[in-house]
Amino acid sequence: MRLLLIDDDTRFIEALKLGLIKEYDVLECDHPKKIDLILAKTKVDLLLCDFDFGCENIIKYIGIQKNMVPLIVMTGKATRENIIELLNAGVDRLIEKPINLVNLKTKIEKLVLASKAGVQDTIEALSCRIHEDERVVEFDGKKEKLTPLEMKILDFFLKNPNKKVKREELKKHLWSNVVVTKHTLDTHIGNLKRKVPPLNIGLVSVYGEGFLLKIDDKKI
Template sequence: MSKEIKIALVEDDENLRFLVAERLHSEGYKVFEAGNGDDAEKMILEETPDIVLLDWMLPGKQGSDVCTNVRNQGFDKLIIMMTAKAQDVDKIEAYNFGVSDYITKPFNMDVLVAMIDNKIKFSLNSEKAESYKFANMEHQPNTHLLIKDGRKVELTILENRILLYFLKNKNKVINREELMMEVWGYNADVNTRTLDMHIVRLRKKIEANPDSPQYLQTVRGIGYKFAYE
């Protein structure tokens, strides 16, 4: 793996930061560290890392503030939020601060490394930040933005994942189970109603008339299809 991949690690627990940094170094990544929000912001903007691992609870500034601030200043790389509590995950899901993904603590190091490797494979291989254009819209998955008629529409983490999967599988009928697996993963205790609710919210953001969707179509008894030439 290229030594050039830079990771900013923002974590106020020194022991955990040391362990994560050691492991990332051993995997061949270049690691920059910060223990509070103010230092983190400065470091992210100066070093422009490929991935930021950002703790949710920080002294000084919350992780969400750091995320919002660097996004506002044009940082468009991956930000993975490290969070200790289920409630925090709910907050990340509900409001979008421009988080690309999250991992809950305590996490297994192998899982963290696999997640990072995976992200790098998908997002850094394309030279510029990924973007998908359709109709009058452009989806930028790294920053969770949908640009519609030149206006920015923010997507939540789950909406972002759902839309990305559809755009990668255009005009293909996707059954609900496959989509739930892709969006929530194996340990998901999620029902189809939850999925359908997210689809409804996503339609409101992309469709001219959400009640008779042009792109995000329902395939009765099976699932959905993203129709676009």
């Protein structure tokens, strides 16, 4: 399991890392501009962010990546208003300082397991098997190899079934701040739907908004 620790206090991050590194693969980030680059190149299972990183920065990056990665915020200074604002924005858990490592690890395990369970339910509803490490999808006895970008698109929709996904939101997730054309995104999605036949029916365009992966609620 891979965690991304986010804070500009390197001493605090190093101390926390020492308590987590035996159980987890731990990455560090000390500047908001680096988050996009890390998440674009590396699969992360959970974000662990210190409140001192800034309420505004946290909420900004929730908007970019929240649909993909669970987020825990560590706080010792947040006001009641800050806490309400963060929870309304989509923070999964808040944990008080000083950090109790046993409590923190419990929250990490529960969040990541819940996230993966939801993805597995969606995969089963699509009646296919996905080997993420090999980027291979099995359906009806046939195997298809996905490109890294196709795998990233598929992973995004699997984590957001029955939710309208804005085109710009998906482009931001895939290419960060790099400008790409509408045709580029549509081509990659078209290739993905060709390789994963259930998406031909389930993944639809929402006029003027973006996309929607339709999954029968009774199956997930």
